[in-house]
Amino acid sequence: MSKINVYHSDQALTLECGLSLPFLDISYTDTGDLNLPVIWICHALTANADPAEWWPGLVGEGKLFNPGQYRVICANILGSCYGTIGPTTLNPETGAAFGGIFPLITIRDMVAAHRILQAQLGIKEIFLCIGGSMGGQQVVDWAIASPYTFKHICLLSCNAKHSPWGIAFNEAQRMAIEAGKDAEGNINPRGLEAARGLALLSYRHYITFDIKQYETEDKIDDFKASSYQRYQGLKLSRRFDAYSYITLSKAMDSHHVGRGRGGIPHALSMIKASCAVIGINTDILFPLAEQKLLADYIPGATLDKIHSDYGHDGFLLEYEEIGAVIKKRFGI
Numbered sequence: 001m002s003k004i005n006v007y008h009s010d011q012a013l014t015l016e017c018g019l020s021l022p023f024l025d026i027s028y029t030d031t032g033d034l035n036l037p038v039i040w041i042c043h044a045l046t047a048n049a050d051p052a053e054w055w056p057g058l059v060g061e062g063k064l065f066n067p068g069q070y071r072v073i074c075a076n077i078l079g080s081c082y083g084t085i086g087p088t089t090l091n092p093e094t095g096a097a098f099g100g101i102f103p104l105i106t107i108r109d110m111v112a113a114h115r116i117l118q119a120q121l122g123i124k125e126i127f128l129c130i131g132g133s134m135g136g137q138q139v140v141d142w143a144i145a146s147p148y149t150f151k152h153i154c155l156l157s158c159n160a161k162h163s164p165w166g167i168a169f170n171e172a173q174r175m176a177i178e179a180g181k182d183a184e185g186n187i188n189p190r191g192l193e194a195a196r197g198l199a200l201l202s203y204r205h206y207i208t209f210d211i212k213q214y215e216t217e218d219k220i221d222d223f224k225a226s227s228y229q230r231y232q233g234l235k236l237s238r239r240f241d242a243y244s245y246i247t248l249s250k251a252m253d254s255h256h257v258g259r260g261r262g263g264i265p266h267a268l269s270m271i272k273a274s275c276a277v278i279g280i281n282t283d284i285l286f287p288l289a290e291q292k293l294l295a296d297y298i299p300g301a302t303l304d305k306i307h308s309d310y311g312h313d314g315f316l317l318e319y320e321e322i323g324a325v326i327k328k329r330f331g332i
Contacts, residue, residue, distance in 0.1 A: 027083025032071035042131030057319030087243035132156035132315035159290035193233030205311030268297035
């Protein structure tokens with residue numbers, strides 16, 4: 001497990017919604033010698049600042065992103081519950097957690113926090129910035145906002161604008177959480193469990209469940225697919241905060257690189273880094289057409305399609321194929 005650092009600033013951070021955070025805490029990991037080329041990893045919805053924990057196939061000693069060869073950095077995103085300021089943080093005005101009054105944040109606000117940490121760490125150039133899903137949304141927006149910061153970027157299973165389909169999935173999950181409130185309006189963990197069950201249907205694929213949860217015996221109840229959904233819901237509710245889940249899912253909905261930048265094609269054309277776009281052929285949440293659009297408008301970008309039986313979650317699991325693309329594209 002990597003050492004978790006926390007950067008603190010008493011300076012307020014103005015958000016895209018017009019409100020401000022009274023201070024800034026950013027939880028992050030920073031492994032490898034300070035003089036090595038920097039690899040900055042942007043994580044997805046419910047992950048944390050330790051990519052060796054949730055991306056062990058790519059990060060760690062002897063892996064592609066080896067701290068013996070690279071300075072590997074990952075920052076927990078705004079709104080999360082893993083050390084960066086979010087709904088679980090104590091509000092200095094009330095002494096209680098922000099909870100449901102934590103302000104609306106966007107992907108661009110997350111990028112603003114990354115840039116603050118980058119400056120604090122004295123980093124001027126990032127050799128490679130990589131992220132999948134919501135992490136990829138951060139990478140592409142950051143590469144537009146600060147085009148000369150990166151030599152290379154890798155965008156996995158993400159898009160230029162969050163789709164109505166993706167927003168609808170997120171809203172259904174938020175509805176499940178809200179339905180779980182008690183009489184006093186407090187969120188019940190069961191709501192988050194139901195939300196996770198809904199989310200899995202978008203993260204996986206028909207094939208995934210058919211391979212992993214197929215029944216060989218005749219039965220009329222207690223199916224493996226049912227118990228799997230409940231298990232995954234319970235597992236998330238034990239480690240994650242429901243208000244953070246709401247906050248981050250709404251931030252994902254906000255993703256639109258063309259907002260205020262003259263539209264998506266013009267915004268993507270501003271990227272200067274060499275870019276590898278990777279899509280999963282069974283991804284129903286971020287289908288391949290979305291990665292093709294990125295590759296079509298980012299100058300010089302390449303598009304690689306990877307097969308996976310795991311749908312969208314393939315970006316976390318198909319590390320050999322992902323690593324092969326990165327090695328070929330960037331010479332790592």
